[in-house]
Amino acid sequence: MRNNHATQLIFELSTTGRSGVVLPQCDVPVKQAETLIPDSLLQLAPPPLPEVTEPEVIRHFTNLSTLNMSVDTHYYPLGSCTMKYNPKRNERIAAWDGLAQLHPYQSEASIQGMLQLLFELQQMLGEISGLPAVSLQPAAGAHGELTALMVAAAFFRQQSQHRTKVLAPDSAHGTNPASARMAGFDFVTIRSQADGRVDVQHLKENLGDDTAVFMITNPSTLGLFDDQVQTIADLVHDAGGLIYLDGANMNAILGITRPGDFGADMMHFNPHKTFSGPHGGGGPGAGPICVTETLRSFLPCPTVAFCDESQMYFLDDRSEASIGRVRSFFGNVGVLVRAYCYIRTHGPDGLKRVSETAVLNANYLLSQVKQFLDVPHGDRCMHEFVASASPIKETTGLKQPAMDIAKRLLDYGFHPPTVYFPLTVPEGLMMEPTETESKQTLDAFAATLRTIAEEPAETLRHAPHTTKIRRPDEVMAARKPIVKWTETAD
Amino acid sequence: MPYTYNTPAQQKEMLEEIGARSVDELFDSIPDNMKLGRALQIPPALGELELTSHMQELARQNSNITHNTCFLGAGSYDHFIPAVVDSLASRGEFYTSYTPYQPEVSQGNLQVMFEYQTLICQLTGMDVSNASLYDGGSAAVEAMLMAISITRRNSRVVVLESVHPEYRQIIKTYFATLGTEVVTVADSAHLPNVLDENTAAVLIQSPNFFGNIEDVAAVAEQVHASGALLVCSVDPISLGLLKRPGDAGVDIVVAEGQSLGTPLLYGGPYLGIMACREEFVRRLPGRIAGQTVDQEGNRCWVLTLQTREQHIRREKATSNICTNQGLFALRAAIYLSVMGPQGMRDVADLCLQKAHYAQQQLTNLDRFETVSDLPFFKEFVIRDKQNDVAGLLEKAEDFNLLAGVALGRWYPELEDCLLIAVTEKRTVHEIDQLVEVLGS
Numbered sequence: 001m002r003n004n005h006a007t008q009l010i011f012e013l014s015t016t017g018r019s020g021v022v023l024p025q026c027d028v029p030v031k032q033a034e035t036l037i038p039d040s041l042l043q044l045a046p047p048p049l050p051e052v053t054e055p056e057v058i059r060h061f062t063n064l065s066t067l068n069m070s071v072d073t074h075y076y077p078l079g080s081c082t083m084k085y086n087p088k089r090n091e092r093i094a095a096w097d098g099l100a101q102l103h104p105y106q107s108e109a110s111i112q113g114m115l116q117l118l119f120e121l122q123q124m125l126g127e128i129s130g131l132p133a134v135s136l137q138p139a140a141g142a143h144g145e146l147t148a149l150m151v152a153a154a155f156f157r158q159q160s161q162h163r164t165k166v167l168a169p170d171s172a173h174g175t176n177p178a179s180a181r182m183a184g185f186d187f188v189t190i191r192s193q194a195d196g197r198v199d200v201q202h203l204k205e206n207l208g209d210d211t212a213v214f215m216i217t218n219p220s221t222l223g224l225f226d227d228q229v230q231t232i233a234d235l236v237h238d239a240g241g242l243i244y245l246d247g248a249n250m251n252a253i254l255g256i257t258r259p260g261d262f263g264a265d266m267m268h269f270n271p272h273k274t275f276s277g278p279h280g281g282g283g284p285g286a287g288p289i290c291v292t293e294t295l296r297s298f299l300p301c302p303t304v305a306f307c308d309e310s311q312m313y314f315l316d317d318r319s320e321a322s323i324g325r326v327r328s329f330f331g332n333v334g335v336l337v338r339a340y341c342y343i344r345t346h347g348p349d350g351l352k353r354v355s356e357t358a359v360l361n362a363n364y365l366l367s368q369v370k371q372f373l374d375v376p377h378g379d380r381c382m383h384e385f386v387a388s389a390s391p392i393k394e395t396t397g398l399k400q401p402a403m404d405i406a407k408r409l410l411d412y413g414f415h416p417p418t419v420y421f422p423l424t425v426p427e428g429l430m431m432e433p434t435e436t437e438s439k440q441t442l443d444a445f446a447a448t449l450r451t452i453a454e455e456p457a458e459t460l461r462h463a464p465h466t467t468k469i470r471r472p473d474e475v476m477a478a479r480k481p482i483v484k485w486t487e488t489a490d
Numbered sequence: 491m492p493y494t495y496n497t498p499a500q501q502k503e504m505l506e507e508i509g510a511r512s513v514d515e516l517f518d519s520i521p522d523n524m525k526l527g528r529a530l531q532i533p534p535a536l537g538e539l540e541l542t543s544h545m546q547e548l549a550r551q552n553s554n555i556t557h558n559t560c561f562l563g564a565g566s567y568d569h570f571i572p573a574v575v576d577s578l579a580s581r582g583e584f585y586t587s588y589t590p591y592q593p594e595v596s597q598g599n600l601q602v603m604f605e606y607q608t609l610i611c612q613l614t615g616m617d618v619s620n621a622s623l624y625d626g627g628s629a630a631v632e633a634m635l636m637a638i639s640i641t642r643r644n645s646r647v648v649v650l651e652s653v654h655p656e657y658r659q660i661i662k663t664y665f666a667t668l669g670t671e672v673v674t675v676a677d678s679a680h681l682p683n684v685l686d687e688n689t690a691a692v693l694i695q696s697p698n699f700f701g702n703i704e705d706v707a708a709v710a711e712q713v714h715a716s717g718a719l720l721v722c723s724v725d726p727i728s729l730g731l732l733k734r735p736g737d738a739g740v741d742i743v744v745a746e747g748q749s750l751g752t753p754l755l756y757g758g759p760y761l762g763i764m765a766c767r768e769e770f771v772r773r774l775p776g777r778i779a780g781q782t783v784d785q786e787g788n789r790c791w792v793l794t795l796q797t798r799e800q801h802i803r804r805e806k807a808t809s810n811i812c813t814n815q816g817l818f819a820l821r822a823a824i825y826l827s828v829m830g831p832q833g834m835r836d837v838a839d840l841c842l843q844k845a846h847y848a849q850q851q852l853t854n855l856d857r858f859e860t861v862s863d864l865p866f867f868k869e870f871v872i873r874d875k876q877n878d879v880a881g882l883l884e885k886a887e888d889f890n891l892l893a894g895v896a897l898g899r900w901y902p903e904l905e906d907c908l909l910i911a912v913t914e915k916r917t918v919h920e921i922d923q924l925v926e927v928l929g930s
Binding site: 007009010011018019020021023024026027028029030031033036037038040041042043045046047048049050051052054057058060061062064065066067068069070071072073074076078081083084085086087089091093095096097098099100101102103104105106107110111112113114116117124127128139140141142143145146149150153154173174175177178179180181182183184187224225227229230253254255256257258261262276278279280281282283284285286300323324325326327328329330331332333334335341343344345346347348349350351352353354356357359360361363364366367368379380382406407410415416418421435436437438439464467468469470471472473474476477478481482483484485 | 492493494495496500501503504505507508509510513516517518519520521523524525526529530531532533534535536537538541542544545546547548549550551552553554555556560562564565566568570572574576577578580581582583584585586587588589590591592593594595596597598599601602604605607608609611612613615617618619621622624625626627628635654656657659660662663664666667668669703705707729730731732733734737746753754755756757758759760771777778779780781782783784785786788789790791792794795796797799800801802803804805806807809810811812813814815816817818820823824826827828829830831832833834835836837839840842843844846847865867883887892895914917918921
């Protein structure tokens with residue numbers, strides 16, 4: 001039942017004169033556009049978009065959707081991305097007119113329900129993080145990092161301190177160094193020890209009166225909780241710096257420990273990970289940040305506040321120390337509504353059980369995987385762990401065994417783990433099962449991995465064997481980029 | 491816990507396999523003194539039925555635009571969205587997938603990205619587009635940063651005062667830590683005074699925040715003469731009718747893509763559009779899909795030019811951006827496909843006609859006057875000679891009319907002015923009612 005039409009581009013379906021929409025007749029007196037706008041500002045012909053009918057559009061995009069793996073259709077243990085089930089109730093609620101059909105410049109009195117929701121979300125995130133001052137404005141995790149670093153910069157400016165350096169371990173997400181640079185800081189990489197924890201000695205050597213922020217991901221990208229975090233926080237604070245927690249891995253510690261309680265001054269949440277907002281094929285996410293009381297006045301404006309006198313919620317942009325805006329309007333509200341629904345669905349015990357189950361699932365998978373793959377950082381993990389396919393390299397002669405295993409998993413109907421990240425583990429396979437997978441699924445996945453690990457090298461080298469396309473030529477794509485369709489592109 | 495499976499018996503089995511006595515033991519790496527040791531102080535759990543009731547209660551306290559007639563714009567617009575957009579974008583295969591790291595099982599998303607990029611180029615007349623950024627405002631600041639890196643001039647950028655005030659605030663925030671001077675000028679006539687050999691870019695918006703159409707081609711000539719780049723923020727709907735920025739000499743185009751099939755959503759998530767000239771493609775921030783072939787020579791799509799990006803280049807990346815707004819780029823791709831050239835022309839023309847009718851009817855009243863003779867598209871400013879904008883808006887709300895956006899909060903000199911947007915959705919009856927209520 002292969003549908004070969006799915007790979008035709010929408011432009012190749014175009015037939016001159018077709019249309020997918022009929023708009024109403026104009027019900028006001030019509031004037032020639034040329035009488036309203038000078039000719040030189042008008043385009044003679046409308047934009048050269050494809051001409052297709054509504055049924056063609058439906059069939060085209062529906063067929064395209066079937067070429068994707070997704071959480072709804074497949075086990076998707078993509079480490080660091082927390083691909084958990086996306087509750088349908090949250091999708092439906094977020095689409096209600098009363099929450100979705102609101103204009104950002106409506107009067108505050110006309111959106112009290114929305115403001116209450118956002119206010120309560122601020123409070124809940126403050127409690128979950130142990131950092132009470134919250135901005136919901138950043139549009140993604142990386143945007144939250146950048147925003148928090150700008151908050152730090154404003155804080156030091158106010159203190160008349162010239163601090164120029166942001167530090168982070170070598171296992172950090174690539175967004176950490178990139179955000180540091182965008183916020184105007186120099187970036188310094190701190191080594192990890194062999195056991196995956198921060199090399200405190202190396203950190204000490206790099207701390208000084210130019211240290212602005214140390215960014216730490218805890219649990220780390222290796223899925224380990226760094227128990228030195230309090231010591232690290234003390235060292236950085238003694239040097240006059242601030243601690244930023246990359247909250248990508250909050251799914252491991254909800255209700256168990258709080259960044260604010262282990263020394264963090266600032267952090268972001270990824271509601272699309274931890275609080276089940278769908279990933280949307282690569283966005284939208286959101287990146288709310290939480291900071292200490294000391295840093296509250298520097299947060300972007302506006303935040304939501306409650307006025308005791310009028311008993312009304314309002315948008316508060318009174319802080320003069322605020323760094324200003326980082327995004328237009330209020331932020332990625334649709335994602336925040338889903339996060340609110342998720343937290344309210346779970347409550348305090350439920351959130352804790354989310355983390356307990358995620359950690360149990362990850363440890364169980366680890367216990368199975370370590371029987372046939374190397375897991376260099378020990379027998380225990382938090383919500384994810386990183387296996388290494390290095391030994392297979394030696395036994396099979398495969399040059400990129402992690403990639404080959406990933407590709408072979410596709411044949412068996414599993415989305416592969418994250419590969420080659422963090423950079424500190426050779427041939428890394430980073431697995432994050434999440435709490436919304438069953439023991440049966442984990443067993444099936446582990447059994448498949450074991451089968452693959454024992455398959456002939458040739459089978460792996462040429463995998464996948466059953467997908468519609470196989471191993472696209474990425475080098476060619478980058479060398480001679482074709483990034484749009486033209487009539488001669490084929 | 492509504493979304494987990496494993497029974498207590500299975501959990502016990504799993505713990506035995508792990509070699510742990512309890513789930514608590516799995517958290518032994520967290521020192522006891524760091525553990526919370528109490529329940530989180532958040533409200534108790536709600537079942538689906540209770541959650542639905544609670545959310546209905548919150549939603550009821552919002553007055554939404556299906557019960558009001560919306561003349562609010564200022565960067566977020568009430569345009570018609572064909573049903574196919576929601577129908578397709580709510581397919582789980584689209585919205586529960588992620589960044590296409592494994593192209594073999596992501597051809598759907600990759601092809602959508604490639605089609606989106608092409609559609610944006612067709613709409614704007616630019617050479618290349620990325621796969622989207624967060625929103626119009628952050629796209630504008632990313633374009634300014636990109637211009638600095640292209641021109642290697644970092645001491646000054648220039649922004650016109652008629653650019654969306656919130657976009658200008660974002661630029662101010664970003665540049666506060668970078669040491670680049672952000673110069674704001676009232677209009678393009680002032681550009682010669684501020685353009686110098688260290689100016690990286692000029693940001694203009696057309697139609698601008700007040701709805702007026704700028705002569706972008708003339709500004710482009712001026713800007714290019716100084717060696718700077720022209721960044722232009724556009725309204726994508728206007729491009730059904732107005733000269734495309736690619737044909738007017740613009741170097742980098744940005745836009746708020748919300749108009750292309752995304753509801754108002756109280757401001758987000760939206761869609762940051764960014765497209766540029768071919769020669770700048772390797773300086774573009776964000777994801778880009780590219781065409782290639784697989785082992786058997788089949789045409790297919792991959793993420794490309796990834797050496798620009800943070801996960802490879804870390805601190806040397808073109809931007810820290812990680813995700814695009816995939817789901818909203820999909821919505822825009824569906825919207826543009828179903829509209830086609832004629833649909834886009836029709837929508838733009840309906841906006842133009844209705845906005846001009848509304849402006850004419852309002853300024854026929856003694857109480858209101860125009861503030862500008864410049865050509866406008868779907869949005870315009872009127873001055874209330876009685877200087878009571880707040881009173882007008884309140885009165886209109888009593889008639890379920892969201893009459894316009896008061897400008898005083900951003901432009902104190904325009905505190906007696908109202909910005910009114912008229913989309914294709916507004917009927918002559920609704921416009922006449924607005925005129926009647928504001929004039930009574």
